[in-house]
Amino acid sequence: MRFKTDLKNVKTFSKLTAALSSLEKVAWMRLDDDTVRFTVIPDQGSQVWASLSMDHIFDSYQLQSAEPHNTINLELPLGPLHRALKSADDKNCTSASLRLTKKNNVPLLSMTITTTTTSSSGPAYSRFAGRGGGSGLARDNLGGAGPFDDDDGEFPVEPLETDLNREREKIITQDIPVRVLHPEHVETIMQPKVREPDVHIQLPPLLSLKAISDRFTKLAVAARTGSSSSAAAGANASSAAASSYSPKLEISANMHGSLRLALTADSLDVASQWDGLENPELDPGQLNCPLEDHPSTRFREGGPGRWATVRVDGRDWSRVLSVGRLEGRVIACFADEHALILYVYVPQYDDVSAEDSVVTYYVSSYSM
Known part of the structure; x- marks a missing residue:
């Protein structure tokens, strides 16, 4: 091997x-x-x-x-x-x-x-002196002519380069x-099998989606901490409840370019929506059924009000979205009330003609 x-x-x-x-x-x-x-x-x-x-x-x-x-x-x-x-x-x-x-x-x-x-070394030697200098290379110690004297006793002066890199x-x-x-x-490690998606949509930049998702999660934790503080006997019980708690975020998409992220809790009801996103065309050659019979076709025909929805753990979803640092485009496939599959296409910058590699995330949906 x-x-x-x-x-x-x-x-x-x-x-x-x-x-x-x-x-x-x-x-x-x-x-x-x-x-x-x-x-x-x-x-x-x-x-x-x-x-x-x-x-x-x-x-x-x-x-x-x-x-x-x-x-x-x-x-x-x-x-x-x-x-x-x-x-x-x-x-x-x-x-x-x-x-x-x-x-x-x-x-x-x-x-x-x-x-x-x-590394750079500092100066180690002085430069040669000119006329009247103290190096005395032009004359011997007795004031007589040295072996390199010319008629006027002058030499060309050049710097000694000592700042060597x-x-x-x-x-x-x-x-x-x-x-x-x-x-x-x-051989026992098998990829999960998921039915044909009801909605497929290209996600907005994942790091911006992560920022909003994290904000929703913090709001839910803060709200729960506040309610727990009033009911709990002490601060330790409140802190333990907050650290173990992770809210469920609701993610929905339709076949008309819209994505929605929502959080519903006892004292919270917030949502954020993206419009104008792309629903990529499917390749009929890779489908197990005619395109007109595909679930996404029925969701498209259902209009903008027909949404596919999954519910995810807020903290797990945040970890999933960290793949946004790869800066590739991401296609999300929604199996309504069942699972969310993310296809992250990793570009190969040194060869633009090469096919992108794919990182696939399988996110199960929580029930209502």
Whole structure:
């Protein structure tokens, strides 16, 4: 089993691991000849299935195993991987590589980072003196003519460059412990199956959506804290209730370009709406039914008042929206009262002709 590669698009790789680590501490990484996949399945909350071409984040990679398509399955901690990538995402970093190795019979992903720093040395020597100077190179100690005297005893005066910029190379190695997974165990990891979506819509920038979602969540927590304070016997009970409480946000969309985020609680009823969004056209060749029979067609024909709705945990939803740091377009597919699937398209900036990689989030809906 062998895996060795140089890293490219380190910034994108770092942002992806940051988004994944907000949901869970551990991920499954699957490598094969063409694709690298990251899967995060927490005990509770949203699942992530990310699929990127090997060329998106790796360069000059070598991959070899006894499995078909040279498949290697690894379980890895996201925190140490993200910290190592942050070290590689530095303006002084000239190269970074990753390889699967073993120390003391423990499998490791070893990241080697090469950085350069420039140091400047201060002046070490005075400049040559001109006429009347004290260096006396034109005459000997006895006042006679020196071996380099010319007729007038003068020499051309030039500065001695002593402020030398020296580049120094530093190599940093960070070892990330991993587990090599058996293929039979991996086969039990299955993506959730969701029915055809009722509404599909391109979301506004996720970071702005996250800001409003977080605001709604804080309002709900503050309102609950206030009501708990009046009823609770002490501040500790109120604080514990607030820390464990996460409100349910209601997200709705229609097939006429509108998205709505709402929060309804005992003392709160707030909502925010976006209009003029895009409902992308479906490819009939990828559908399991004729386009006219697709659920989204019925929702479109139902007019702007026909909404598909899901209810999500406020804090989990905030962690999902952290994937907005990848700055790709996001298509949300609503299965009414059942689930929300987000397709995050990660652009490959160094090759505009290449297909975008996709990070898929599965968010289950809470019942009323």
